Amino acid sequence: MSRERVIAADKAHLWRPYTAMRRYLAEGEPLVVARAEGARLWDDRGRSYLDANSSWWVAALGHGHPRLLRALREQSETLAHVTLAGIAHEPAALLAEELCRVAPPGLARVFYSDDGSTAIEAALKMALHYWQLRGQARRRRFVALDGAFHGETLGCTAIGGVELFRRPFAGAVVECLHAPAPESDYAAAFAALGEILAQDGDAIAAVIVEPLLQGAAGMRSYPAAYLTELARLCRERDVLWIADEVFSGYGRTGTMWACEQAGVAPDLLCTAKGFTGGMLPMAATLASERVFAPFAEGEAIFFHGHSFCGNPLGAAVAREVLAIFRDEAVLERARPKARRIAEAFARFASIDGVARARSLGMVGAVDLAAEASYAGTTGWRVYDEALKRGAYLRPLGDTVYIAPPLTIADADLEELLAIVEACLRVTGCR
Numbered sequence: 390m391s392r393e394r395v396i397a398a399d400k401a402h403l404w405r406p407y408t409a410m411r412r413y414l415a416e417g418e419p420l421v422v423a424r425a426e427g428a429r430l431w432d433d434r435g436r437s438y439l440d441a442n443s444s445w446w447v448a449a450l451g452h453g454h455p456r457l458l459r460a461l462r463e464q465s466e467t468l469a470h471v472t473l474a475g476i477a478h479e480p481a482a483l484l485a486e487e488l489c490r491v492a493p494p495g496l497a498r499v500f501y502s503d504d505g506s507t508a509i510e511a512a513l514k515m516a517l518h519y520w521q522l523r524g525q526a527r528r529r530r531f532v533a534l535d536g537a538f539h540g541e542t543l544g545c546t547a548i549g550g551v552e553l554f555r556r557p558f559a560g561a562v563v564e565c566l567h568a569p570a571p572e573s574d575y576a577a578a579f580a581a582l583g584e585i586l587a588q589d590g591d592a593i594a595a596v597i598v599e600p601l602l603q604g605a606a607g608m609r610s611y612p613a614a615y616l617t618e619l620a621r622l623c624r625e626r627d628v629l630w631i632a633d634e635v636f637s638g639y640g641r642t643g644t645m646w647a648c649e650q651a652g653v654a655p656d657l658l659c660t661a662k663g664f665t666g667g668m669l670p671m672a673a674t675l676a677s678e679r680v681f682a683p684f685a686e687g688e689a690i691f692f693h694g695h696s697f698c699g700n701p702l703g704a705a706v707a708r709e710v711l712a713i714f715r716d717e718a719v720l721e722r723a724r725p726k727a728r729r730i731a732e733a734f735a736r737f738a739s740i741d742g743v744a745r746a747r748s749l750g751m752v753g754a755v756d757l758a759a760e761a762s763y764a765g766t767t768g769w770r771v772y773d774e775a776l777k778r779g780a781y782l783r784p785l786g787d788t789v790y791i792a793p794p795l796t797i798a799d800a801d802l803e804e805l806l807a808i809v810e811a812c813l814r815v816t817g818c819r
C-alpha cells in the first residue's frame with residue numbers, strides 16, 4: 390500500500406494520542422513504519438530509525454524477539470482467549486506463580502488487566518475496598534507526588550501530578566493529595582509527606598509512587614533513601630503504599646524492580662509495558678497477603694474484572710519474557726550498556742543549551758531549559774534533527790531522553806548516543 394494512502398486514511402479518521410490535532414492535520418509528517426526488529430524501525434521506503442524510547446517504553450526486549458514471536462504463535466494455535474471466570478488455564482496460572490517468584494518479597498497474589506492504567510486502577514480500587522472490609526471506610530484518599538504519572542483512565546488521571554494532563558478533568562471522582570516530588574530536596578519532600586500523613590493519615594487509603602524514576606515528569610530520578618523512608622513512614626502510619634513499576638520495572642532502572650534498590654516491598658505493585666516485552670497489552674497488579682487477606686475471608690468479592698483478564702496470548706508471551714530475562718541474563722548484560730549511557734549523558738551536560746543531564750539504568754535524559762516542561766518546545770528541534778539522522782527521539786517537551794530496549798546491540802547504542810550528541814550540538818548552537 391502506498392504511503393500516501395496510509396497517511397490520507399490516518400489524517401481523515403485517526404485521533405492521535407497526545408497530539409495537537411490542528412497542527413498535525415495541517416503540516417504533520419508521520420513516520421510510516423512498515424516493520425520493526427531489535428532496536429530499529431523501518432519506514433515504508435526502507436529507511437531505518439533507532440527506536441530511542443522503545444516505542445513509548447514498552448519494547449524492553451526490542452522488537453520481534455524470535456522467542457516471543459514463537460510463544461505468541463504457539464499459544465495462538467491452541468487457545469487465544471477464554472474468560473478467567475470459573476476457568477483456569479496454564480499460561481495465566483503459571484505466569485502468576487513465576488511472577489510472584491521474582492516479585493519483591495510478600496507479593497503473593499496476581500490480578501490481571503490490560504495495560505498500565507488498568508493495573509493502577511485495580512490497585513486503587515483494591516486499596517479502597519481493603520479499608521472498607523477492614524472497617525475503615527473513611528480512608529478514601531490517595532497521596533501521590535507532584536509530577537507523578539500513573540496512566541490515562543479517570544482514576545489514574547485524578548492521581549496524576551502533571552498539572553497539564555490533569556487540568557481538563559479536574560475534580561473528577563478520586564480524591565488525591567499531592568506531595569512535593571523528592572528530586573531536588575529529598576529531606577524537605579519527605580518532611581512534607583510526613584505532614585500530610587500526620588494530618589490526614591486516617592483518611593488516606595494509600596500512597597502511590599513511581600519508584601526512583603518519574604518518567605512522564607521528564608525522566609526525573611530521586612534517591613532510593615526516599616523510598617526506604619516512605620515505606621517506613623507508611624508502615625508507621627498504617628497506610629498502604631503502591632509501587633507503580635509500569636515503567637521502572639523489568640530492569641529499566643538497573644534492577645528487576647526499582648523498589649529493590651531501596652530494599653523495600655510495597656503492599657501493591659503494578660506492572661505492564663516490559664511485562665509482555667511490549668508485544669501485547671497486558672498488565673498485572675500484585676498484592677501482598679495483607680491486602681488479599683480480607684478478600685479471602687467471609688463472602689468478600691473484588692467487583693472488578695476485565696473481558697481480557699488473564700488473556701492466554703498475553704500470559705504466554707509474558708512467561709516467555711521472564712524466561713528470556715533468566716536465560717539471556719538480560720539484567721547483567723544491560724549493565725555495561727547502562728554505564729555507556731551514564732558516561733555519555735555526563736558528557737552531554739557540558740554541551741551548549743543543555744541545562745541538566747542525568748541517567749539511571751537504561752535511561753538517559755537532558756533538559757534543554759532551566760525550567761523544563763512538557764509544554765516546552767526545545768526538545769522538538771532535537772526530534773526533527775534526529776529523524777534526519779536515523780533516530781526516533783520523541784521528547785517530553787524540553788526534556789530529550791533515551792530509553793532504548795535493554796537488549797539494544799552495542800553498535801546500535803553507540804550510534805544512538807552519537808546521534809543524540811550531534812543533534813544536541815547542532816540545535817544548541819542555534
Ligand SMILES: *Cc1c(COP(=O)(O)O)cnc(C)c1O
Pocket residue numbers: 504505506507509538539540541599604605633634635636637661662
Ligand atoms: C505508561 C505508564 C502508565 C500507564 O500505562 P498504559 O499502559 O499506558 O496504560 C502508568 N504508570 C507509569 C509509571 C507509566 O509509565
